[in-house]
Amino acid sequence: MLRWLTAGESHGPELIAVLEGLPAGVPLSLDSVREDLARRKLGYGRGSRMKFEQDELHFSGGVVQGRSIGGPVAIRIGNTEWPKWVEVMSAEPTELSDRSRGRGAPLTRPRPGHADLTGMQKYGFDEARPVLERASARETAARVALGAVARAFLAELGIRLVSHTVALGTVRVPAESPLPRPEDVAALDADPLRCFDSAASARMVVEVDDTKKSGDTIGGIVEVLAYGLPPGLGSYVHWDRRLDSRIAGALMGIQAIKAVEFGDGFETTRRRGSAAHDELHVRDDRIVRDTDRAGGVEGGMSTGQVLRVRAGMKPIATVPNALPTVDVVTGAETKAHHQRSDVSAVPAAGVVAEAMTALVLADAVTEKFGGDSVAETARNLTAYLDAIPDTLTTAVES
Numbered sequence: 001m002l003r004w005l006t007a008g009e010s011h012g013p014e015l016i017a018v019l020e021g022l023p024a025g026v027p028l029s030l031d032s033v034r035e036d037l038a039r040r041k042l043g044y045g046r047g048s049r050m051k052f053e054q055d056e057l058h059f060s061g062g063v064v065q066g067r068s069i070g071g072p073v074a075i076r077i078g079n080t081e082w083p084k085w086v087e088v089m090s091a092e093p094t095e096l097s098d099r100s101r102g103r104g105a106p107l108t109r110p111r112p113g114h115a116d117l118t119g120m121q122k123y124g125f126d127e128a129r130p131v132l133e134r135a136s137a138r139e140t141a142a143r144v145a146l147g148a149v150a151r152a153f154l155a156e157l158g159i160r161l162v163s164h165t166v167a168l169g170t171v172r173v174p175a176e177s178p179l180p181r182p183e184d185v186a187a188l189d190a191d192p193l194r195c196f197d198s199a200a201s202a203r204m205v206v207e208v209d210d211t212k213k214s215g216d217t218i219g220g221i222v223e224v225l226a227y228g229l230p231p232g233l234g235s236y237v238h239w240d241r242r243l244d245s246r247i248a249g250a251l252m253g254i255q256a257i258k259a260v261e262f263g264d265g266f267e268t269t270r271r272r273g274s275a276a277h278d279e280l281h282v283r284d285d286r287i288v289r290d291t292d293r294a295g296g297v298e299g300g301m302s303t304g305q306v307l308r309v310r311a312g313m314k315p316i317a318t319v320p321n322a323l324p325t326v327d328v329v330t331g332a333e334t335k336a337h338h339q340r341s342d343v344s345a346v347p348a349a350g351v352v353a354e355a356m357t358a359l360v361l362a363d364a365v366t367e368k369f370g371g372d373s374v375a376e377t378a379r380n381l382t383a384y385l386d387a388i389p390d391t392l393t394t395a396v397e398s
């Protein structure tokens with residue numbers, strides 16, 4: 001079983017991420033974590049902060065000589081913008097009560113679509129600063145760092161993930177387009193939208209530009225694919241052990257994600273049963289499914305087919321043409337706070353979704369196969385697959 005936690009604020013000194021339960025022997029390098037963090041910052045439509053802020057990465061524990069040692073893996077990600085925020089964010093009270101302008105001014109005009117107003121009500125704050133600091137998606141850097149660790153573990157077992165953008169606003173990648181594979185990641189990284197369909201990507205760039213010009217923001221849909229999963233991760237025996245339920249919860253836990261679907265998802269609800277499922281046939285003495293409408297999960301368990309899950313992101317809530325709100329000091333209607341923000345963070349959300357899916361899959365793998373070292377986990381996985389009788393064997397899609 002894996003457990004993970006993150007701590008830290010958007011404009012604080014650093015983010016801290018801890019992953020407990022990872023077997024020993026997983027090759028881990030700062031470079032591979034750095035690559036995923038860099039990927040999360042990219043994407044057409046991101047705001048100015050992505051250009052000037054650097055992630056300063058350190059392993060604080062759990063890694064010796066480039067491999068996990070079985071103890072908690074702790075990662076620190078320093079925010080290089082911290083010096084500009086020391087005064088506002090200081091843990092010691094300074095002149096905070098005397099702030100009147102600039103960066104330190106109290107945020108008393110809560111932004112609709114953010115945690116601001118309800119967070120103030122819930123935690124007893126008279127302004128939104130302490131709310132937005134933790135609600136901000138800066139925290140997703142910590143999850144992506146942990147996701148890179150989970151991906152390194154899964155890779156040792158032949159399980160690989162990739163994510164891509166399938167919709168931005170009204171622009172959609174055609175349903176019949178080929179799916180990217182993990183080895184296509186360089187092509188995805190090179191695309192401004194992390195989109196595998198170059199025609200759709202070009203239209204998405206125009207959509208971002210138009211949105212920006214009109215002082216607005218935009219959302220979209222990302223898809224995560226996992227290749228090489230054995231059948232039987234998760235379980236049908238209890239709701240909270242279902243793999244799809246666990247992945248959906250992890251994806252819904254990403255800031256601004258409002259919808260999740262597996263396989264053909266909502267499209268399936270429009271079909272008759274005869275055209276909605278993945279039929280079983282026999283070929284070369286193996287049971288095969290010629291379609292993957294279910295997205296690689298049936299009965300809350302991985303089937304061995306490609307896992308395919310989508311997450312829908314709402315448009316960025318800090319709209320440049322600021323939305324109507326109420327000043328909580330004066331009680332007057334006014335416009336919400338806006339300094340800077342992303343026009344779209346959909347490509348970045350794909351990288352975060354990939355990280356969260358990797359963490360859940362790594363958790364499900366350790367639950368099913370155990371192992372204090374990754375070699376032991378791999379042996380247990382092989383023994384499990386070997387023990388499935390020939391009459392029940394399906395191909396694992398890697």
Ligand SMILES: Cc1cc2nc3c(=O)[nH]c(=O)nc-3n(C[C@H](O)[C@H](O)[C@H](O)COP(=O)(O)O)c2cc1C
Nearest residue numbers: 113114137255256257316317318341342345348349
């Ligand atoms: C990678 C990423 C980047 C984001 N960047 C911004 C941003 O620049 N401005 C903004 O207002 N919201 C941004 N968001 C979304 C907000 O954090 C989110 O809308 C807010 O937490 C409220 O959404 P919720 O109701 O889903 O929690 C981003 C989300 C993600 C995943």
Ligand SMILES: C=C(O[C@@H]1CC(C(=O)O)=C[C@@H](OP(=O)(O)O)[C@H]1O)C(=O)O
Nearest residue numbers: 047049050135136137138141340341342
């Ligand atoms: C810092 C990141 O994302 C931030 C997420 C975010 C929000 O409201 O969620 C708002 C923006 O920050 P700021 O308000 O300081 O401009 C984004 O830049 C990041 O992804 O690393």
